[in-house]
Amino acid sequence: MQNRIIYILVLLISVISYGQVNLTVTPDKTTYNGKDVVNLSIVLEISGSEYNPQTKLRLPDFSKFNLIGTGSVNNAFMDPETNTVVSQSVTRLALEPKQNGKLKIGSFLITINNKIYKTEPFEILVKDVERKTSVAANTSKDVYLNMEIEDREVYQDQPTVAVLKVYSRNMDNFRKIRNIHLPEQENLDVFPISFAKSEIDPSDNGSMASQILAVFMVFPNEAGYVDIPGVSASLNSYAHKDHLVSNKVKINVKKLPEGSPECFKNAVGNFNVSVANISKEKVEVKKPMNVLVKVTGEGNLKSMELPKIAASPDYEVFAPKITSRVMVGTEGMKGEVLANYLVIPKKAGEITIKTEHFAFFDPLNKEYVDLGEQSLAVNAFSHDQILESRTTVEKVNEYTNTFLETVNTPVLKTTSFKVKEKNKFHWNILFTNIAILLVLFIAYLGFKTWQRKKRSVKETAIPQSIGSIAETEQEIRENLKTDVNDYFSYLENLKDNSDYEKFFQTFEELDREVRKQYSEDASADFGKALEYQNGPAVTEEYRSLIQRVQIEKYAPVKSSDAIDELLIAIVNLYSRISK
Structure with a gap:
């Protein structure tokens, strides 16, 4: 009896083995460093011709990864022992982790003969995710550029947004970045979005602060793996000029699906x-x-x-x-x-x-x-139909214009417009002119008398002490608070005399006076009022200027060139926003 049971089990197993589906996923390892790429192998093996896939292989949620590469291979062979057809599909995925720690990879799904087959979810450990940066050999280790692209898998001619950041341990380097050049390549179309600098993040990468320098859009126009070249910029210091180049970024440009219309x-x-x-x-x-x-x-x-x-x-x-x-x-x-x-x-x-x-x-x-x-x-x-549909006035205008354009007309006679001479003398006109002259002369004498009286009142007034030069200067500035041109001249004198402390104090007074013109005291409210009056572009320029002033104010060493540029920016902006 026991032998019969064993025989039946072996028979059932052999029957089941004639047609079965195996779906497995295997990572190359379970622990990764920040620079490592996670390689997954998904194997789908189908034994028997009666099994037909109804859907493609569905991927799990990869929001914590960047999918940087895919590939698949299909094989089919005849099993000599069971005399069944075995088809095998192997798919390889290359993933880049976005964060460290334990990351879960969900189930892969496929539907075959109205039945869903799936793999078991598993976890991998990423010890540390390091930023992929590239620092040029001739730049200081204290500052570097980094280009970040969030969506690294797009279709051909589909855009992806890139962000350029600068990292530095010394925030004084942020104001020295100049001449940003976006990448140029035949298989890329690059369009700038914004070159407005963001606010400084003091702890974006550990001990280093960061600032966004540019945001631009990239359109890849060919399929495959495309390397986006680094963005270049210059670092202008007092001693020399350094050239900075950001890292390159590789993106996966997918081919457009087949079956496109002929007119596409x-x-x-x-x-x-x-x-x-x-x-x-x-x-x-x-x-x-x-x-x-x-x-x-x-x-x-x-x-x-x-x-x-x-x-x-x-x-x-x-x-x-x-x-x-x-x-x-x-x-x-x-x-x-x-x-x-x-x-x-x-x-x-x-x-x-x-x-x-x-x-x-x-x-x-x-x-x-x-x-x-x-x-x-x-x-x-x-x-002819156009002529018939015209009104009488339109026809007359048409004939007149045609006549003036085609016929040379003689010069008009001007003798009829001459004023004929008269022998009779008009005494009324003479007396009228004399009366007008007398009125004008009396008005002139009255005006001169009023001027003399006004001058005498000023001379008999009690003289007051003019005070010191500083007090006089302060009194003039108090009486002309709303005239921004006087502030500009005063800032120019302070800059020429290298009185930088007084320079920034005067700028703060100028800023307060302009903000009072908008009936706002708080910086946040002033930003809203400025945006309502002049638009978001001018508001962003104002915030960037305030940030530059703060950087120059607390810089350990003041540069006359930097103060010159700052003064030009102050004059350009405040002459536009002052009322």
Whole structure:
């Protein structure tokens, strides 16, 4: 009896082995350093031809990692012992940890024959995540640049935002950074977003402070692993000038999915297309008209290929004039691109002007969208029809303009405009002129008398003590508090005399006077009022200037060149925001 049970179990195991699914995931190790890359091997093995995958391999949440590389290999062979087909798929993932500590990797899922197979979640240990920085050999160890890119896996022609930071142990180095040059490469399109410096973070990297120098957008235009070159800048010190170069960043540019429409070229994002006739006159045969093709939306607006007006025997098309109204921000490139075409109808009657078919790839939904062709129906008139439709006044104006443009007119006779001489003398005019002169003379004598009385009152006034030079200077400044030009001149004198302590005290007085003009005392409220009156750009410039003043004020060594630049910035800003 026992032998029969064993035989039945062996038979069941052999039957099950003819068709089964095995899904496993294996890391290359369980403990990593900050610079290590986590390599995962996912193996899917299917025995038997009756098992058909219904979905692709679904990945777990990788929000704590940067996916920097993928690859897969498929194999199939016949098992000679069981005489079954075995298909094997091996997928390799390369992950970069964003933080240290224990990180959990969830389950990988796949659906086969209406059944979900998954792997068991597991944890890895990352001891320390170090910032990937690259310091140039000729720069000081006390300061370096670092470029950070959050999204390192994008589609071709899809943007990713990069942030350039400077790190230093000495905050005095932050004001010395100059001449920032963004990377240039054939397979990249780089557009700046902002060069406004952020507030200084005193403890961003341990004992080093940091500051954001620039934010820019990168559009990779080819698939594969793309290296974004480092950003360069100069560090101007008193002794010499150093050249700083940031680290390089590698991103994974995914190929666009297959099955794109024939009309798809390189538009990636979300767009709309419209066509309109912007000519004010009636459309006339063999006369040009302006047709505007407008593309609006979000995506690679500055590098995409715009839809053209399709050729037709009914009209003639000339090359367009391209204008763009695009705003580059941290959320993407948004706006509109306008193509102004010159179209000449060749026949009278109904004419349909069509654009080429246009399609784009939507990276959010991961699908292609075909907008088709856009059409504009116009009614073209012949020259005779245009003349018949005109009113009498329009015809007269047309004939008059034609006459003036084509016929040489003689010079107008001016003899009729001459004033005829008269022999009779008008005594009334003479007496009137004499009376006017007497009134003017009496008014002049009255004015001179008033001036003499005023001067005598000043001379008989009791003289007061003029006080010292400093008191007089303070009194003048008190009486002219709201005149910022006097502050500018006074700051110029203090700068020339190297009286930097008095220079910064005077600047603070100037700042208080300008803030009082806005009826605000607190800096935060003043920032809101300034933004309401002058916009966010001027407010950001004001905050950056205040930060520069604080850095120069507490700098251990004052530079006359730096004070000159600071004074120029003060004059430029406060002359605009003062009321």
